[in-house]
Ligand SMILES: [Ca+2]
């Protein structure tokens with residue numbers, strides 16, 4: 001009986017310690033907690049991660065460019081992208097309505113996340129319908145409300161379609177960045193679909209690396225307080241400064 005009580009007491013102590021450990025605030029994230037996001041779109045994109053806008057293509061038309069930025073991951077990670085193929089909103093064409101341009105989107109994150117046909121893709125603007133350049137017409141559907149949010153239901157969206165490098169024909173900066181293992185994606189018609197929304201959820205880091213979760217950091221005092229190390233000003237009175 002005594003032995004059972006003792007075991008019970010030890011159990012409670014361990015439980016309390018585990019709870020305290022779980023409730024300890026995280027340390028401040030460092031730059032080596034971030035992962036690189038390499039993104040290329042024909043012609044441009046907006047990238048949302050976990051509901052927040054984290055990158056906007058800095059060049060909306062040409063030249064085709066790679067945007068390479070640091071992002072702080074947290075899993076499960078919801079990635080939502082607006083892909084834009086340059087097109088006149090009335091005709092769906094470009095270069096003074098002489099050409100039907102094509103789209104294409106590719107992304108690779110430093111945790112091994114890549115674009116492929118497991119992503120969802122929803123077209124929201126397309127044309128010229130049937131490729132008719134003589135009587136060009138465009139069709140649009142409204143942007144779904146909160147399409148980039150974590151809890152948005154994309155279960156009815158079709159899957160993205162993969163396109164080869166030859167089909168998309170990426171320009172030079174693409175080859176200077178790491179896109180190994182990633183596929184070019186779009187909705188079904190890479191020529192006529194001009195505004196496409198993509199979504200995916202990365203449940204855990206594909207490279208298997210354990211990464212701290214820094215969400216909610218603005219609501220707590222991180223371990224070690226403010227800038228005590230690495231800050232140039234040093235000294236007291238800087239606790240919690242950012
Ligand atoms: Ca097009």
Ligand SMILES: [Ca+2]
Nearest residue numbers: 042086101102
């Ligand atoms: Ca294009």
